[in-house]
Amino acid sequence: MAHIALITGGSRGLGRNTALHLARQGVDLVLTYRTGATEAEAVVAQARELGRTAVALPLDVGDTRTFAAFTEAVRGALAERWGRDTFDFLVNNAGVGRNAPFGEVTEETFDELMNIHVKGVYFLTQALLPLLTDGGRIINLSTGLTRFAYSGYSAYATMKGAVEVLTRYLAKELGPRGIAVNTVAPGPVETDFGGGVVRDNPEVNSFLATQTALGRTGQPDDIGAAIAALLTEGTGWINAQRIEISGGTFL
Numbered sequence: 693m694a695h696i697a698l699i700t701g702g703s704r705g706l707g708r709n710t711a712l713h714l715a716r717q718g719v720d721l722v723l724t725y726r727t728g729a730t731e732a733e734a735v736v737a738q739a740r741e742l743g744r745t746a747v748a749l750p751l752d753v754g755d756t757r758t759f760a761a762f763t764e765a766v767r768g769a770l771a772e773r774w775g776r777d778t779f780d781f782l783v784n785n786a787g788v789g790r791n792a793p794f795g796e797v798t799e800e801t802f803d804e805l806m807n808i809h810v811k812g813v814y815f816l817t818q819a820l821l822p823l824l825t826d827g828g829r830i831i832n833l834s835t836g837l838t839r840f841a842y843s844g845y846s847a848y849a850t851m852k853g854a855v856e857v858l859t860r861y862l863a864k865e866l867g868p869r870g871i872a873v874n875t876v877a878p879g880p881v882e883t884d885f886g887g888g889v890v891r892d893n894p895e896v897n898s899f900l901a902t903q904t905a906l907g908r909t910g911q912p913d914d915i916g917a918a919i920a921a922l923l924t925e926g927t928g929w930i931n932a933q934r935i936e937i938s939g940g941t942f943l
Contacts, residue, residue, distance in 0.1 A: 694744070696779040697923065698722040698766065698820070700753055701786030703732035705883040706833070709916030710783060715739040715746070717920055722769060722779060724751035724762075724786065745773055753786045753812035754804065759819040766823060778825040781923050784813045784832045784855075789885050791844040802847050809851035814858060827870040829923055832859050834934065836879040840942040852877075856934055863932035872931040876919055879938020881910040905940030914939070 697714050701707040702723030711721050712735065721739050725732035725748055732748035739746035747769045751762050770776045787809055790801050813832060824830070834856050837849040856875050863873040880900040882891035889896055890909055901908045918937045922930065 694718055694720045695781060695923075696720045696722065696770070696774060696776070697781035697783060698724075698779050699783040699785055700724045700751065700816070701726075703728040703735060703748070705885055706878065706881065706912055706915050706919075707783070707785040708735050709912040710785065710919045711735055711746075711916075712738060712742075713913075713916040713920035714781075714923065715742045715744045717924065718744070719781070719920075719923070720744050720774065721746040722766060723748045724753075726750070726752050726786070747773055751786075753816060754807040756807075756811060756815045759816055762816075763819045763823065766820065770823070778823055778828075780825050780828045782817065782820060782824055782828070782830045783919065784817065784830070786812075787833065787885075789845075789887070790848055791887075791889070792847070793844055794846045797847045805847050805851045809848075810854045810858075813855055817862065821866075824871065827928075829928070830859075830862060830866075830871060830873040831919055831922060832856075832862075832873070832875050834859075834875045834877040836877050836936055836938045836941055838877060838934075839936065859934070860932050867931075872928055874922060874930060874932070875934045876915070876922070877934055877936040877938070878915045879904070879910055879936065879941040881912060881915055883912055900941065903942050904938065905943055908939065910937070910939060 697719050699707050699711050702711045703725035736746040736748050749765050832855050834852040837845045838853045859875040880890045
């Protein structure tokens with residue numbers, strides 16, 4: 693029986709890349725999207741071309757009021773597509789990037805980041821726990837910016853710091869169910885995240901490359917492949933860890 697992974701924000705960026713790497717490993721998929729229905733269905737189609745069963749469901753991770761209905765939608769999809777009532781892997785990937793100097797961060801921006809990256813991750817995971825199989829895995833996405841500081845990301849990095857603490861508590865409390873929980877912290881990656889600043893700004897890209905031991909910025913495949921590897925057989929004893937995937941940035 694194939695494993696099933698639920699990936700939030702699976703229509704684009706690192707979520708999409710992770711989904712396709714998992715599909716190549718024989719993992720079936722439940723993807724979420726907020727506005728990119730067309731993009732999400734394209735990922736579903738690619739997964740099916742790889743011989744996997746996949747479905748895309750709408751979700752706003754920043755609105756906890758929708759989580760009960762979303763959980764029921766997942767339950768329905770599991771029953772209809774797989775004849776199951778559980779899934780195996782949860783990847784809390786969905787997020788947004790906001791860049792502003794500390795003195796210019798508004799309460800509105802702070803609350804948006806809090807709702808998506810902390811409150812959303814916390815309560816969505818809570819809502820989905822009854823559907824997560826014993827012995828399953830959870831991966832929460834953080835950022836290299838919790839280890840090194842880069843001006844303009846104080847609010848974003850603060851939220852991700854909370855996610856890293858939450859990961860350790862989840863590992864502790866879900867241990868009796870055999871569920872391993874880890875944080876993956878990407879370094880600078882060339883995606884459209886944060887307005888595509890790493891991908892599209894040559895000066896930023898060049899500077900970050902010079903600050904990385906391996907001499908370049910990250911590609912989506914660097915992150916998606918690593919997340920998929922953490923969900924393979926033989927890695928279940930890795931638990932409560934922060935795993936930075938940055939090529940050695942700002943050492």
